[in-house]
Amino acid sequence: xxxxxxxxxxxxxxxxxxxxxxxxxxxxxxxxxxxxxxxxxxxxxxxxxxxxxxxxxxxxxxxxxxxxxxxxxxxxxxxxxxxxxxxxxxxxxxxxxxxxxxxxxxxxxxxxxxxxxxxxxxxxxxxxxxxxxxxxxxxxxxxxxxxxxxxxxxxxxxxxxxxxxxxxxxxxxxxxxxxxxxxxxxxxxxxxxxxx
Numbered sequence: 437x438x439x440x441x442x443x444x445x446x447x448x449x450x451x452x453x454x455x456x457x458x459x460x461x462x463x464x465x466x467x468x469x470x471x472x473x474x475x476x477x478x479x480x481x482x483x484x485x486x487x488x489x490x491x492x493x494x495x496x497x498x499x500x501x502x503x504x505x506x507x508x509x510x511x512x513x514x515x516x517x518x519x520x521x522x523x524x525x526x527x528x529x530x531x532x533x534x535x536x537x538x539x540x541x542x543x544x545x546x547x548x549x550x551x552x553x554x555x556x557x558x559x560x561x562x563x564x565x566x567x568x569x570x571x572x573x574x575x576x577x578x579x580x581x582x583x584x585x586x587x588x589x590x591x592x593x594x595x596x597x598x599x600x601x602x603x604x605x606x607x608x609x610x611x612x613x614x615x616x617x618x619x620x621x622x623x624x625x626x627x628x629x630x631x632x
Contacts, residue, residue: 461497461504469494469510476517484537487518491544498551511548512588519545519592523601527617535617538603542596542624549589549596550631556586596624 459466472490476482482490494511497504522538530538599605605616 488540523603552587552589
C-alpha cells in the first residue's frame with residue numbers, strides 16, 4: 437500500500453501532463469513567457485521589445501479554439517505589471533523606439549481586454565448592436581455588466597486609462613520641464629472605443 441503511494445507521488449499529476457500536451461502554443465512562445473515572467477519576478481523589469489512581443493504573442497494564442505492555457509496564465513500573472521512598468525516611464529527620458537514599444541504594448545493590452553470582454557459577453561451579444569436612429573454609433577440594448585472574474589484582464593484597463601500615470605502627466609517640478617504624453621492616453625481611449 438505504501439509502495440503505491442510512493443509511485444503516485446513520483447508521477448506528475450495527470451492534469452499537468454494533459455495541459456502541457458493540449459497547449460497549442462509553440463515551445464518558443466512558452467519559453468518567452470517563462471523568461472519574461474522570471475525577469476519580472478526577480479528584477480521587476482521588462483525589456484522594451486519583449487513587452488510588446490509577449491503581449492502580442494499571448495493574445496494571438498488566446499484567439500484560436502482552444503486557447504492556450506500558458507498564454508492565459510502569463511497574461512493573468514504579468515500583464516498588469518508590464519503595463520505598470522511601462523506607464524511609470526518618463527517619456528522625456530526615453531527615445532522614440534522605446535516610446536513606440538510603450539504604445540504598442542498598451543494597444544496590445546487593450547486588444548486582450550477587448551477579447552476577454554467579448555468572450556465574457558459572448559460574441560453574439562457584442563455584435564448585436566442596434567442603431568439609435570440618428571446615424572450615430574449604436575447602443576447595445578442588451579448590455580450587461582461583466583464581472584472582473586469573467587474578464588480577467590479588465591482591471592488592467594484602469595491602469596491604461598489612468599491620467600495620473602507618469603507616462604501621461606507632465607513633471608510638476610520647476611526644475612524638470614519634461615512633459616508627459618497625455619495625447620497617448622487620449623489615443624488609447626479612442627482606440628478602445630473603436631475596438632469595443
